[in-house]
Amino acid sequence: MLNRLHIRLSALAVLGLAMMLSGHVEAANDQYHLGPGDKVRVTVFGDDQLSGEFQVDANGAIAMPLIGEVDAHGHTTSELAAAVAEKLSKDYLKDPKVSVEVIDYRPFYILGEVRNPGSYPFVNGMRVMNAIALAGGFTYRAREGHMKINRDIDGQVQELEADQTTVVLPGDVIEVPERFF
Structure with missing residues (x-):
């Protein structure tokens, strides 16, 4: 038994x-589409001086040695790798091999009726309930069964209905409303 x-x-x-x-x-x-606040590791095979860790800035770009700014906002890691390789192949390297991986995701935000509203680091597999726990839990005025998430979907911020089991993504803004009674 x-x-x-x-x-x-x-x-x-x-x-x-x-x-x-x-x-x-x-x-x-x-x-996954990159956005401001994400941190990526760009590896240019055979050239350690061009490889490194880069933060996606507020304009959605990363600044790399030699080639300058490369637009990353809204692109996948494969698309960013292709853009870096294209820029490097124009003047600097013949047939560069580039890979990009996300090493730190942009934070998510939680506001409203939680004890400690603010910005928190994203963790893979996080649900709204985990986010609320990170923010210190609900206040006594919270409407616990009904939350909203503002999420960037294809460049448009959309308001989605959420419950405690909804998956949180990087950059999400979770709103916990006040109950009426």
Whole structure:
């Protein structure tokens, strides 16, 4: 009996780990669009002086040695790698091989009826309830079952209905409203 319980708990742990990893893959895969506040590692194979870590600035660009600013806003890591390679191939390298990976995601924001509203670092697999816990929990006036998320979707900020299980993405602004009674 104890062995079966251990096996069931182990299976649940593996399932939980798989869910966490799938959240990691979801945010880190090539569907993620870069924005201000993201930090990326650009690797130019064979040239360590051109490789490095770069922050996407408020204008949505990264500033690299030799080639200057490269637009990153709204692009995937593959698209940014192609843009860097194109700029490098014009005047500096013949057939450069470039890879880009996100090393730090932009923060998310939470405001309204939470104890500590503000900006928090994004963690893969985060849900609204995790974000609320980071912000110190609900205040006594919070409307706990109904939140809104302002999310940039294809360059347009859209207001989405959310509950405590909704997935949080980098750059999201979570609003916890006040209840009426």
